[in-house]
Structures are given as C-alpha cells and as structure tokens.
Amino acid sequence: xxxxxxxDDEPLALSLAAAMRSRGWRTDVSSRGEPVPASLLRxxxxxxxxxxxLPGIDGLxxxxxxxxxxxxxxxxxxxxxxxxxxxxxxLEDGADDYLVKPFALSELLARIRALVRRHEFRxxxxxxxxxxxxxxxxxxxxxxxxxxxxxxxxxxxLQYLLLKTGQIVPRDxxxxxxxxxxxxxxxxxxxxxxxxxxxxxxxxxxxxxxxxGLGYLLEPAAAA
Amino acid sequence: xxxxxDTGSSSLRRTLLVWLLLPLVGLVPLTALLVYGLAxxxxxxxxxxxxxxxxxxxxxxxxxDRNDRRRVTLPLSEQTARALRADLIDETVFAVGDPQGHLLxxxxxxxxxxxxxxxxxxxxxxxxLQGRPLHAAAHGHPCGDAGQVCTIVVAETLGKQDAAKRAxxxxxxxxxxxxxLPLVGLAMLAVGRTLRPLQRAAADVESLTPQRLEAVxxxxxxxxxxxxxxxxxxxxxxxxxxxxxxxxxxxxAAHQLRxxxxxxxxxxxxxxxxxxxxxxxxxxxxxxxxxxRSSHLAQQLLTLARxxxxxxxxxxxxxxxDLESLATGVANRWLQPSLDAGQDLGFDLEPAPVxxxxxxxxxxxxxxxxxxxxxxxxxxxxxxQTRSIAGRALLSVEDDGPGVAADEIEQLWQxxxxxxxxxxxxxxxxxxxxxxxxxxxxxxATLAPGESGRGLRVLVSFPLDDSRVA
Numbered sequence: 186x187x188x189x190x191x192x193d194d195e196p197l198a199l200s201l202a203a204a205m206r207s208r209g210w211r212t213d214v215s216s217r218g219e220p221v222p223a224s225l226l227r228x229x230x231x232x233x234x235x236x237x238x239l240p241g242i243d244g245l246x247x248x249x250x251x252x253x254x255x256x257x258x259x260x261x262x263x264x265x266x267x268x269x270x271x272x273x274x275x276l277e278d279g280a281d282d283y284l285v286k287p288f289a290l291s292e293l294l295a296r297i298r299a300l301v302r303r304h305e306f307r308x309x310x311x312x313x314x315x316x317x318x319x320x321x322x323x324x325x326x327x328x329x330x331x332x333x334x335x336x337x338x339x340x341x342x343l344q345y346l347l348l349k350t351g352q353i354v355p356r357d358x359x360x361x362x363x364x365x366x367x368x369x370x371x372x373x374x375x376x377x378x379x380x381x382x383x384x385x386x387x388x389x390x391x392x393x394x395x396x397x398g399l400g401y402l403l404e405p406a407a408a409a
Numbered sequence: 410x411x412x413x414x415d416t417g418s419s420s421l422r423r424t425l426l427v428w429l430l431l432p433l434v435g436l437v438p439l440t441a442l443l444v445y446g447l448a449x450x451x452x453x454x455x456x457x458x459x460x461x462x463x464x465x466x467x468x469x470x471x472x473x474d475r476n477d478r479r480r481v482t483l484p485l486s487e488q489t490a491r492a493l494r495a496d497l498i499d500e501t502v503f504a505v506g507d508p509q510g511h512l513l514x515x516x517x518x519x520x521x522x523x524x525x526x527x528x529x530x531x532x533x534x535x536x537x538l539q540g541r542p543l544h545a546a547a548h549g550h551p552c553g554d555a556g557q558v559c560t561i562v563v564a565e566t567l568g569k570q571d572a573a574k575r576a577x578x579x580x581x582x583x584x585x586x587x588x589x590l591p592l593v594g595l596a597m598l599a600v601g602r603t604l605r606p607l608q609r610a611a612a613d614v615e616s617l618t619p620q621r622l623e624a625v626x627x628x629x630x631x632x633x634x635x636x637x638x639x640x641x642x643x644x645x646x647x648x649x650x651x652x653x654x655x656x657x658x659x660x661x662a663a664h665q666l667r668x669x670x671x672x673x674x675x676x677x678x679x680x681x682x683x684x685x686x687x688x689x690x691x692x693x694x695x696x697x698x699x700x701x702r703s704s705h706l707a708q709q710l711l712t713l714a715r716x717x718x719x720x721x722x723x724x725x726x727x728x729x730x731d732l733e734s735l736a737t738g739v740a741n742r743w744l745q746p747s748l749d750a751g752q753d754l755g756f757d758l759e760p761a762p763v764x765x766x767x768x769x770x771x772x773x774x775x776x777x778x779x780x781x782x783x784x785x786x787x788x789x790x791x792x793x794q795t796r797s798i799a800g801r802a803l804l805s806v807e808d809d810g811p812g813v814a815a816d817e818i819e820q821l822w823q824x825x826x827x828x829x830x831x832x833x834x835x836x837x838x839x840x841x842x843x844x845x846x847x848x849x850x851x852x853x854a855t856l857a858p859g860e861s862g863r864g865l866r867v868l869v870s871f872p873l874d875d876s877r878v879a
Contacts, residue, residue: 194668200675207679265667287670287704290678292745353740394748397755398792399740 186210186301187229191221191247192236192263201234204290216240218247225256231301234293235280237264252279259300263288295351295404303348312347315390315405319347328389338363339382346393346403355400421607422600429596437589445581452573456565457533460546463493463563467505468550471513471559478553483513490514498572499565502538508557515562523547523562542567606630610638621720622649656714663711670707673700705779709838712772716845719766727850729874730770732761732795732804739771740793743778751787752808754778761795761802764874765850773846776839777806777867783839785810785864802873807859807866818856843867 188205192198193216205212213228215221218239225233233251237244244262251258262283281300284293302312311320318327324340326333335343345362346354359375360366366374379401383393387406394402470489474480483505494501504515504523512520522536526549536543545564552559606629613625624642627635677697685693736758747754763770774793781791785808796803813821822844840856847854852871859866 194672196672197668197675200672200679204675204679265664286667287674287700287707289701290675293675353737353744355737396740396744397753398758399737399756402744 186231188212188232188234188297189215189221189224189228189230190234191215191218191239191244192234193217193239194236201290201293204294208294218242218244218250221247222250222254222256225251225258226254230258231304232259232261232297234261234263234297237262237266248280257304259304261293261296261300299350299352302350306344306348314347314350314403317347317386317389317391319343326386328386333385335382335385338378339385342378342382343386346401350403353396353400353402358400422604425600425603426596429600430593433589433592433596437585440588441581441585444584445577448577448580449574452577453570456544456569456573457546460533460544460563460565461531461548463501463503464546464548464561466493467503467561467563468548468559471505471550471552471561473553479508479557481507481513481552481557481559485514496565498568501563501565502543503561503563505562506560508553508559510560513559519543519545519562519564520560523560525549526558526560528556528558536564538564544570603631607634610634610641614641617645622652653718656718659710659714660718663707663714666703666707670700670704674704706838708772709776709842712769712776712842713838713845716769716842716849719769720849727764727766729876730763730765730767732763732770732802732871733758735767735770736774736793736795736804739774739778743775743782747778747782747791750782752782752785753790755790755792757792757794759796761797761804761871762874763802763850763852763871764876765871769846769849773843773869774804774806776842777869780839780843780867781806781808781810781865784808784813789864797873800873802871803868804871805866805868807864809859809861809864812858812863812865813856815858821856822854840867843869847871 186209188210190198190201190205190212192201192214195216198214198216202212202214213224213230215224216239218235219241221233221235224230235244235247239247242250244264248260248262251260259281260279262280263286264283265286281303282296284296302314306312306321309322311318311322313319316329319325320327321344324344326335326340326343341362342359345359356372356375360370363370376395379393379395387393390406392404392406394404396402467483467485470483470485472482472484474482493503502516502519504517504520505513506520506523507513510520516538518538519536522534522538523545524532524534524547526532526547528549528551530549532547534545534547536545543564544567545562548561550559550561551557610625610630617623622645624645625638627638627642630638673696677693677700680693681690681697736756740754740756744754778791778793781789785791789808789810791806791808794803794805794807821840823841840854844854847869850871852869854867854869857866857868858864
C-alpha cells in the first residue's frame with residue numbers, strides 16, 4: 186500500500202510514518218499542502234492522509250485542489266478541531282472520512298484500510314479482510330485460496346459488510362438491501378442468515394459481531 | 410423594601426424624604442400662624458369698631474352745664490341704656506366718668522379699671538369684671554372747659570371674640586392641611602418614582618448569572634443613575650470578555666494538546682506492539698494508559714468550554730435531531746472501547762426527536778458510555794435506550810455493575826468528584842459535562858440504581874421536539 190501523509194507537526198508525522206512503514210506500507214510525508222496535487226500526478230498512491238491545520242494552504246484548500254484536478258483518491262482528514270464546521274466543510278469538499286486528534290493508532294490504520302478497500306471495491310477489484318477475500322466481479326468469496334459457498338443473500342450481505350468494515354451496519358439497512366425483504370422481515374430471519382454467514386467466514390480471521398439492539402459489525406478478528 | 414440597605418446604612422429614600430419634608434414641618438405651622446393672624450385681625454377690628462360705636466353714641470349723650478362748664482351730666486334714659494347694651498351674643502357694660510373721675514352713669518367698677526385716656530384718643534384693653542373676662546374700649550371725650558376729659562368705657566364679654574378666634578383657627582388648620590398633605594403625598598410619590606429605575610436596575614443586576622452577563626437596560630433610567638448603570642455595564646462587559654477569554658484559553662489549550670497527545674498514543678501503542686521485558690512492558694502500559702486518559706481529559710475540557718460558550722451565544726440555534734440516530738452514530742465510536750473493557754454494549758432505540766446541538770449531545774452520550782466503561786467493570790451489560798414518552802424524549806444508559814451508594818449519587822454531578830468505589834481512570838468530569846450539556850438543552854439528568862436494583866442508570870429527559878410536522 187502506498188500512502189501520502191500530509192502533516193506539519195514533525196513528531197506526529199514521524200510517528201505515523203514509522204507505524205505505517207512497520208506494516209509494510211510505503212509512506213511519503215509532506216509538511217505542506219502546496220506540493221500535494223503535483224505529487225498525486227507523479228506517484229500512484231492508494232490513500233491520502235491530510236491534516237486540516239497546515240501552514241500555507243490548509244488541508245481543506247489542498248483537498249479542493251486535488252478534487253479539482255479530477256483525483257478520486259481516498260482521503261482521510263485529520264483535525265485538532267472537532268467543531269461542527271470543520272467536519273461539514275471537510276466532508277462536503279470531498280473528504281471520505283475524518284479523524285479527530287488524538288486518535289488511537291489502530292483506529293487510524295483501520296480507517297485507512299477501510300477507505301482503500303472501499304475504493305478498490307468501487308473499481309471492481311476484489312476486497313480482502315484478513316484471510317477473507319471477496320471477488321466483486323465474480324461475486325465469489327475465498328478463505329485463503331479456498332472458495333466458500335455463499336447463497337445470493339449472504340453474498341449481498343457480505344459485500345456490504347466488507348464495504349463498511351469496522352462500522353456498525355444497522356439491521357434495517359440489510360432489510361433494504363436484500364431483494365424480497367422489507368422492514369416487516371423479522372430480526373430472527375436476519376440473525377439466522379448472519380449466524381450461517383458467520384460460520385462460513387470467521388475461519389478467515391474475521392469476526393462478525395452482533396451489536397445488541399442495533400445491527401452487525403465485521404472486523405478483523407485481532408485488532409491490528 | 411427589605412434588603413441589606415436597611416441595616417444601619419443610609420437610605421436614599423429616607424434622606425430624600427427628610428430633606429423634602431423638613432422645611433414643611435417648619436413652614437406649615439408658621440404659615441398656619443400667619444393665616445390665623447391675618448384672618449383674626451379684621452374680625453377683632455370689627456368687634457372693636459362696634460365698641461367704639463357704642464362709646465361714640467354715649468359721648469353724644471354727655472351734657473355740659475351751660476352755666477357751670479365744669480358740671481357734666483349723663484342724661485341717659487333706661488330705654489337708651491338698654492338699647493346701647495343690646496347684643497345677641499355678648500353682655501355689654503359701659504361706664505362714663507366726669508373729668509374728676511366720678512361716675513356719671515353705668516358700671517362703677519368698670520370705670521375703675523379704665524386707664525387714663527388723653528382727649529380724642531382711644532385705648533383698648535382686656536379686663537376682668539366679677540371674675541368674667543371682658544374686652545373693653547376706653548375713650549377720652551373732651552367735655553366742658555378746654556382740657557377737660559370725660560372717660561367713656563365700653564366693654565363686652567368674649568363670646569364673639571372667641572367665635573372669631575375659633576373660625577380663624579379652623580381656617581388656618583384647614584389651609585395648612587390643604588398645603589401639607591398634598592405636599593407630603595407628592596414628595597413620597599416623587600421619591601418613589603425617582604428611585605424606581607434604581608430598583609429596576611438592581612433587580613436586573615440581581616438576575617445576572619456568570620453564564621448570562623447581559624447588560625442592564627439603561628433606557629428610561631435618569632441621567633444620574635444612567636451613569637452608574639453604564640459603569641456597571643462596562644464592568645459586565647469586561648467580566649464577559651474575561652470569561653470568554655478564559656473559555657477560549659481552555660479551548661485553545663485543549664486543542665494545542667491534541668497533536669502531542671496523538672503522538673504519545675501512537676508511540677505508546679507502537680512500542681507496546683514490540684517484544685519487551687516485563688518491567689519495560691509495565692511502564693509502557695502505564696504510559697499508554699496515561700496517554701489515553703490525557704486524551705479523554707483534553708476532550709472533556711474542550712466539551713465543557715464549548716458547552717459554556719454555546720450557552721452564552723444567542724446566535725446559535727438548535728437543530729432538530731433524533732436521539733435514536735444520534736445513538737446509532739455514537740455506537741460506532743464507543744463499541745470498540747466497550748468491547749476492550751470486556752463489556753456488552755447494547756442498544757434499545759426508538760425515535761425520540763429533540764432540538765439540540767449534535768456535537769454536544771454526542772459528547773453527552775459518549776460520556777455516559779465512558780462512565781459505564783469506567784465504573785461498571787468487565788462483564789457488565791450496558792444498554793443505551795431512547796424513548797419518547799409523555800412529551801419527553803428520554804435517553805438512558807444503564808449498566809448492571811456495582812452501582813453507586815445512594816448517598817454518593819448527588820455528589821457525582823460535581824466536577825472532579827468520583828464515587829468512592831470508582832475504578833478505572835476517570836477524571837470525574839464526565840457527569841459534570843453530562844449535567845452541563847443537559848442544562849443547555851433544558852433537559853434534566855438523574856442518577857438512579859438500575860432497573861434490576863443493581864448497577865447504575867443515568868436518565869436524561871429532554872423536552873420532546875414536536876416542531877416537525879409528521
């Protein structure tokens with residue numbers, strides 16, 4: 186994975202870059218926003234981690250320039266301010282996600298992975314989570330190299346859960362997703378579907394959690 | 410008016426009234442006396458005039474002998490004498506004496522009381538005859554030879570005089586009252602009206618709180634007091650500025666802390682991932698925990714500063730929100746920490762519309778869940794519930810942990826106060842933040858044991874937002 190990290194606070198930039206590199210991610214660091222658009226044209230990045238509070242043009246302006254030159258690169262914004270304004274401004278200007286400092290490292294890495302996964306998925310590539318891999322084109326799932334048998338409904342549900350890895354997916358969203366199901370479909374039917382799916386995919390090093398009263402959550406079995 | 414002003418210190422009202430009414434106390438009796446005198450004088454003059462008329466009539470009766478001009482007589486018939494004495498009210502007596510002082514007619518003792526009066530002159534005097542007070546006029550009447558003077562005295566009892574005095578006194582008193590009473594009333598009214606703006610300003614100042622330092626309304630306040638009110642408003646503005654500067658400082662400080670805290674968290678987590686000796690590992694774990702705690706504390710301080718800032722900003726308007734979707738959003742952030750603490754975080758959500766600030770309400774719920782993580786312990790079942798019941802939107806977080814002793818529950822709302830049996834690393838700010846944010850939303854927050862009798866249930870009850878047409 187190739188990441189561009191734009192952060193002007195040197196200690197934080199160094200820490201984050203070291204943590205990413207130790208996971209085998211190629212990581213480039215910039216302390217300013219101005220050179221970012223040119224860097225994106227020159228190198229093929231998988232994700233951009235962009236601090237909002239930068240000297241010179243700030244993160245939001247940098248983001249506007251990137252989007253203006255037609256880049257769809259996944260962008261995770263970092264901010265030391267969590268006022269309503271920052272969030273709305275950042276997301277409306279085309280950020281894919283944001284994190285408020287001081288974040289947990291595991292959270293940052295999980296968010297970057299999720300962004301990249303979603304991006305790849307949109308490009309019709311396969312998505313992977315731990316040893317679980319889902320081929321979006323062929324609509325087939327694998328644990329390692331072994332294909333697993335999924336029903337059509339399980340396929341839709343898994344695809345959606347992979348897209349939302351690390352996030353709770355409320356129950357009613359599944360009802361809307363599955364053809365023939367609606368709000369009247371019982372929670373029991375959904376739970377039955379989930380427990381079957383769980384048995385099939387959890388050998389792949391993932392965990393499908395039930396969030397009591399709310400929905401379901403797919404995550405790697407052990408936090409990175 | 411009851412207040413500290415009454416205890417020994419000077420009262421503006423009393424001082425004003427004293428200075429306004431003191432002249433009245435002196436001047437009104439003086440005026441009454443003057444009126445009495447002025448009213449009485451003509452009446453007494455008229456009475457004197459009646460006496461002189463009688464005396465003049467008597468003088469016409471005095472006869473001087475043609476042959477012996479030293480002989481003087483008073484040929485007064487009984488009828489004439491009765492006519493002269495006739496009076497409806499008073500008893501009239503008279504006496505006429507010859508130049509030698511002998512009685513020519515009338516009452517002898519009265520003549521003895523009369524002073525010597527030169528020719529053509531009058532003397533008026535008061536006397537007492539047989540124990541009865543009289544008012545008398547004495548006249549020196551030239552009679553006989555040149556230089557001879559007869560004395561004519563006419564006196565009457567004081568009935569008419571007394572009546573005149575009573576009438577004059579009554580007039581004076583009524584006049585004085587007619588002046589004094591309206592003046593006293595007007596003075597009290599004027600003082601009351603003058604002081605009312607001051608009382609209103611005082612009431613305005615009384616209603617101020619540290620969270621609401623509004624300027625006191627100076628409209629309609631007299632110039633002299635307006636100066637005071639303006640000075641007060643100046644002070645309030647400076648106070649407000651100082652308060653917002655302090656909030657800005659807390660907010661800035663918390664923001665500035667965030668980046669170094671992020672470094673600490675990242676480095677501690679990375680260091681923990683590598684193999685270490687048990688001693689170093691323990692140190693790193695403590696460092697990591699401290700970094701997490703500091704991060705949370707910075708966030709809480711920021712939330713408090715923001716909640717206070719929002720309470721003061723009249724431009725901010727609440728947005729229509731639903732506690733149900735708010736809880737769904739917050740669930741993502743808090744599920745992992747709750748799982749890490751070995752707890753089962755669950756939800757029981759129904760629509761509950763409120764009007765509020767989403768960031769603050771997310772903080773409120775986050776703090777409640779964090780509180781459960783800190784206090785309920787591993788294995789606890791924590792449930793977030795939203796409901797709308799009887800005009801209220803309810804948000805509760807309940808756990809089945811060890812709970813809190815009943816006598817400690819109220820103290821938990823105070824900043825930096827933690828329960829006796831508290832475990833974990835909470836700052837004690839969490840519930841104070843919950844209380845602040847609830848207050849800002851017109852909501853009430855209560856702590857009680859959980860429904861099973863175990864654990865703790867924090868319930869925040871908001872006014873239901875029914876502004877949206879279904």
